[in-house]
Amino acid sequence: MPTSTPSTAAPSSTAGARGTDGYTHYLNKDADQPFYQRVWNWMTTVDHKKIGLMYGVSLAIVFLVAGVLAMLMRMELLSPGPELFANDTYNQLFTMHGVLMVFLFLVPSIPAMLGNFVLPMQLGAKDVAFPRLNLASYYIYVAGGLMTVGAILLGGLDTGWTFYTPYSTDAGGNAVLVMTAALFVTGFSSIFTGLNFIVTIHKMRAPGLTWNRLPLFVWGLYATSIVQVLATPVIGITMILLILERTLSIGIFDPALGGDPILFQHFFWFYSHPAVYIMILPGFGIISELMATFSRQRVYGYTAIALSSVAIALLGFLVWGHHMFVSGQSAVSAIIFSLITYLIGIPSGIKVFNWVATMYKGSIWLQTPMLYSLSFLFLFTIGGLTGIMVGVLAVDVHLHDTYFVVGHFHYVMMGGTVMALFGGLHYWWPKMTGKMYNETLGKIAAALVFVGFNITFFSHLILGSQGMPRRYATYLPRFETLHQISTYGSWVLGGGMFLILGYLLHSMVWGEEATANPWAAPTLEWTHTTPMPDPHNFEHTPIVTRGAYDFHKIEELIPGGDGAGDGAVTEVGVPASGDGASGGDGQQRRRETEQSS
Amino acid sequence: MNDGGTVWLPESASTLAPTIDSLFYFVYWASVIIFAGVVIAMLYLIWKYRRESHADRMKLVEESRLIEATWIVLPTILVLVVFVWGFRAYIKVGVAPPDAYEIRVTGKQWLWEFEYPDGTSTTGELHVPVDRPVKLVMSSTDVLHSFFVPAFRVKHDVLPNRYTSVWFEATKEGTYKALCTEYCGASHSQMTANVTVQDQGEFESWLKSAGIPSDASPVERGKILYEQQGCNTCHSLDGSEGTGPTWKGLYGHDAQLADGSTVTADANYIRQSILKPGSQIAKGYQNIMPASYGSLSERELTGLVAFIKKQSEKGRAELKAAGATSDSTAAAAADSISTGDEQQQAPSGPPGAMPSAEASNQ
Numbered sequence: 015m016p017t018s019t020p021s022t023a024a025p026s027s028t029a030g031a032r033g034t035d036g037y038t039h040y041l042n043k044d045a046d047q048p049f050y051q052r053v054w055n056w057m058t059t060v061d062h063k064k065i066g067l068m069y070g071v072s073l074a075i076v077f078l079v080a081g082v083l084a085m086l087m088r089m090e091l092l093s094p095g096p097e098l099f100a101n102d103t104y105n106q107l108f109t110m111h112g113v114l115m116v117f118l119f120l121v122p123s124i125p126a127m128l129g130n131f132v133l134p135m136q137l138g139a140k141d142v143a144f145p146r147l148n149l150a151s152y153y154i155y156v157a158g159g160l161m162t163v164g165a166i167l168l169g170g171l172d173t174g175w176t177f178y179t180p181y182s183t184d185a186g187g188n189a190v191l192v193m194t195a196a197l198f199v200t201g202f203s204s205i206f207t208g209l210n211f212i213v214t215i216h217k218m219r220a221p222g223l224t225w226n227r228l229p230l231f232v233w234g235l236y237a238t239s240i241v242q243v244l245a246t247p248v249i250g251i252t253m254i255l256l257i258l259e260r261t262l263s264i265g266i267f268d269p270a271l272g273g274d275p276i277l278f279q280h281f282f283w284f285y286s287h288p289a290v291y292i293m294i295l296p297g298f299g300i301i302s303e304l305m306a307t308f309s310r311q312r313v314y315g316y317t318a319i320a321l322s323s324v325a326i327a328l329l330g331f332l333v334w335g336h337h338m339f340v341s342g343q344s345a346v347s348a349i350i351f352s353l354i355t356y357l358i359g360i361p362s363g364i365k366v367f368n369w370v371a372t373m374y375k376g377s378i379w380l381q382t383p384m385l386y387s388l389s390f391l392f393l394f395t396i397g398g399l400t401g402i403m404v405g406v407l408a409v410d411v412h413l414h415d416t417y418f419v420v421g422h423f424h425y426v427m428m429g430g431t432v433m434a435l436f437g438g439l440h441y442w443w444p445k446m447t448g449k450m451y452n453e454t455l456g457k458i459a460a461a462l463v464f465v466g467f468n469i470t471f472f473s474h475l476i477l478g479s480q481g482m483p484r485r486y487a488t489y490l491p492r493f494e495t496l497h498q499i500s501t502y503g504s505w506v507l508g509g510g511m512f513l514i515l516g517y518l519l520h521s522m523v524w525g526e527e528a529t530a531n532p533w534a535a536p537t538l539e540w541t542h543t544t545p546m547p548d549p550h551n552f553e554h555t556p557i558v559t560r561g562a563y564d565f566h567k568i569e570e571l572i573p574g575g576d577g578a579g580d581g582a583v584t585e586v587g588v589p590a591s592g593d594g595a596s597g598g599d600g601q602q603r604r605r606e607t608e609q610s611s
Numbered sequence: 612m613n614d615g616g617t618v619w620l621p622e623s624a625s626t627l628a629p630t631i632d633s634l635f636y637f638v639y640w641a642s643v644i645i646f647a648g649v650v651i652a653m654l655y656l657i658w659k660y661r662r663e664s665h666a667d668r669m670k671l672v673e674e675s676r677l678i679e680a681t682w683i684v685l686p687t688i689l690v691l692v693v694f695v696w697g698f699r700a701y702i703k704v705g706v707a708p709p710d711a712y713e714i715r716v717t718g719k720q721w722l723w724e725f726e727y728p729d730g731t732s733t734t735g736e737l738h739v740p741v742d743r744p745v746k747l748v749m750s751s752t753d754v755l756h757s758f759f760v761p762a763f764r765v766k767h768d769v770l771p772n773r774y775t776s777v778w779f780e781a782t783k784e785g786t787y788k789a790l791c792t793e794y795c796g797a798s799h800s801q802m803t804a805n806v807t808v809q810d811q812g813e814f815e816s817w818l819k820s821a822g823i824p825s826d827a828s829p830v831e832r833g834k835i836l837y838e839q840q841g842c843n844t845c846h847s848l849d850g851s852e853g854t855g856p857t858w859k860g861l862y863g864h865d866a867q868l869a870d871g872s873t874v875t876a877d878a879n880y881i882r883q884s885i886l887k888p889g890s891q892i893a894k895g896y897q898n899i900m901p902a903s904y905g906s907l908s909e910r911e912l913t914g915l916v917a918f919i920k921k922q923s924e925k926g927r928a929e930l931k932a933a934g935a936t937s938d939s940t941a942a943a944a945a946d947s948i949s950t951g952d953e954q955q956q957a958p959s960g961p962p963g964a965m966p967s968a969e970a971s972n973q
């Protein structure tokens with residue numbers, strides 16, 4: 015929330031007011047002003063970096079709350095009967111977990127926090143194209159969040175995050191009205207961000223930064239933005255229709271009023287399926303960045319990865335019916351949706367193969383961000399393959415609405431998006447806060463999260479294929495063992511998460527000062543001093559002469575100095591390669607070879 | 612519950628199950644191979660090109676069109692195979708044989724009702740013959756539900772505004788669970804039913820009686836249910852005080868309600884009080900009667916009403932009198948015990964048109 019941001023995000027004013035190279039860190043620029051003034055400065059800032067951070071703090075709160083709800087659900091599921099909570103309470107728990115995670119966390123997460131922070135810098139731009147619109151999108155998001163709190167205060171709702179009619183037409187009282195209105199409002203935040211990014215990417219790239227030199231994170235955000243702008247209005251309209259049906263009894267979805275409940279599912283998934291690409295595409299972008307930087311290698315199949323993101327974004331609009339194979343839509347529709355679903359699986363597969371191939375002849379440095387990146391490859395591959403499984407028409411008849419589906423989308427959303435988000439957060443943390451987190455704790459937490467996640471959700475896959483339906487407050491005794499394993503896993507997972515929260519907060523105050531480019535990364539946001547020149551990111555507009563990941567050409571961009579050149583690498587302790595060549599990985603020799611040939 | 616099944620899939624007990632299972636395992640093993648390939652490649656590359664290693668990195672990696680094409684084309688072929696296979700099986704799952712035995716299923720919050728072609732209806736209890744295709748024609752009276760029998764690998768949503776169906780041919784006798792898989796409110800997870808697969812002979816004799824001896828009269832049925840359903844724990848027959856009002860002398864007399872009003876305890880009042888206990892609360896009692904009795908079938912209700920009638924003077928007189936007039940209400944039809952009227956299940960139809968369960972007895 016905006017008011018709490020300054021005190022948590024700004025490092026203590028005495029310790030790090032000035033960076034090692036004489037620039038004032040952008041977070042400390044107003045350190046000598048009175049507190050209320052600093053709060054006001056934050057609340058009215060149009061700086062994309064600060065807006066990104068404010069989003070970050072809000073998202074962290076939502077993620078924490080929704081995560082704790084999930085832990086409570088797992089506690090209840092330790093035994094088959096109702097132990098901890100009554101049915102109604104459990105149903106409200108999974109509803110709020112889903113609503114918060116999907117609409118207020120996953121959809122905005124990477125674009126609004128990391129995208130806002132990184133995108134203009136990766137483009138060599140001063141800011142996003144419409145800085146005020148950017149701030150407006152944040153406040154709209156906060157308004158949506160407050161309305162959600164309102165819905166909870168009104169007694170909460172138990173419709174599930176999917177709001178299927180006709181249950182949602184009369185269940186839940188005013189809480190459902192407020193919640194659906196909140197989603198309508200939050201949608202605008204998403205649309206504004208998407209619009210802003212599309213214009214920024216088209217119009218504000220630095221000279222020489224052509225489309226095929228763009229960092230792949232930018233490509234990911236671009237594809238995401240297209241989906242945000244085109245799909246989000248549909249969920250807004252659907253929510254308005256639901257509100258009209260509830261308040262004015264206009265028959266749209268409720269058969270009792272002459273409506274059609276299947277229509278709601280079509281509308282809902284027409285947004286909510288593309289929405290999973292809003293969640294995952296920016297994650298793909300981050301993974302490309304991490305694989306390149308920590309393998310010190312060009313991303314294999316750059317063009318394939320860039321264009322497959324756009325292909326996924328567009329095909330993503332044509333597969334919503336695969337959520338409805340057993341809902342009563344026609345068999346012909348089901349068959350067509352199944353076919354397109356497979357076609358959309360291919361580009362995702364291509365990406366995974368390319369990321370693995372990126373490590374070939376690389377120089378792999380297993381820092382925390384890279385561990386998350388590798389976790390992503392492992393977990394997302396399972397998520398993708400289980401996606402193929404539920405896409406098989408006949409098999410989906412058995413697996414639909416079971417824990418298999420729950421497991422599948424947690425592997426994709428959490429194993430995919432959240433792993434990418436954590437990787438990106440650790441990767442850009444030094445740039446965002448000017449501080450380094452504790453690397454050892456980072457690795458321990460990454461391991462806990464990876465292990466805990468697999469225990470928690472692999473058991474879901476088995477439970478589901480054994481026939482355990484989702485959204486069950488109580489269950490048949492024969493599922494007890496697997497449920498217990500899953501719950502134990504959730505404790506490991508939760509432990510890892512709290513460890514991350516702990517050391518990241520710790521690092522903001524007591525962390526080591528970060529250097530300009532601690533990872534020897536190649537993209538533009540790392541080319542300048544640790545604290546970015548405020549407020550416009552760059553002293554001079556950079557001129558780009560190479561592709562984003564052309565490590566072998568890095569010195570042509572920034573000769574020597576404290577930029578992304580290899581000079582910075584040895585200084586900050588990037589381990590040298592075994593053969594002792596300077597530059598850490600034989601790049602130097604490679605360059606020499608190239609020049610001589 | 613049932614034994615059998617594998618780590619991944621539950622016991623299979625229908626002709627559709629092997630079709631779906633083989634497809635499941637084909638995709639499963641293909642996935643395992645692809646996944647293992649990705650992970651092994653990852654681990655090998657991480658080890659071989661770790662930053663400390665002396666691996667040869669001299670040459671710039673050139674992208675190979677051939678490699679790119681391979682990993683686009685091969686998975687595409689694989690998924691197309693799976694698609695066609697899945698699509699053919701889906702058609703098989705979706706189209707019931709024309710000679711299938713048809714049972715009507717109604718989903719309501721939070722129970723399943725089954726109605727057989729002969730008019731017998733049951734709640735939470737589905738009996739089907741083995742080795743015979745059965746088609747369930749389903750609809751809902753309120754919100755969405757979904758009918759799922761894991762052992763048969765069948766599932767379909769149940770909608771309030773149209774009929775949907777599933778079909779299966781059970782291959783093994785036994786009892787299986789049917790579950791609701793579309794979230795439908797508070798007791799969604801308790802909306803289950805037992806599916807009993809019997810041989811044709813057993814099934815037919817069960818159908819005649821629907822679980823209660825076929826020669827039981829409505830009052831006898833009510834007596835069985837009085838104990839079976841646990842009514843006796845709260846409602847006495849001898850006038851003694853319980854958690855709920857006694858049934859002695861209840862029927863036909865004025866009942867004081869908690870809101871101060873007075874109603875006559877007629878058949879409709881009793882029926883209403885069983886189905887929706889909270890709607891009319893007797894004075895001096897709390898609203899604690901479980902709503903689960905809403906799952907009683909019409910036949911069972913008729914029995915209970917007749918049994919409660921039997922507990923009061925007025926009711927006994929009415930039982931006698933109504934029998935002679937051959938009233939067409941369900942409650943009155945139950946009176947046949949004392950008159951020998953054989954027309955109970957279908958009071959409006961011509962005598963003997965429907966072979967009712969009681970017909971055989973007198």
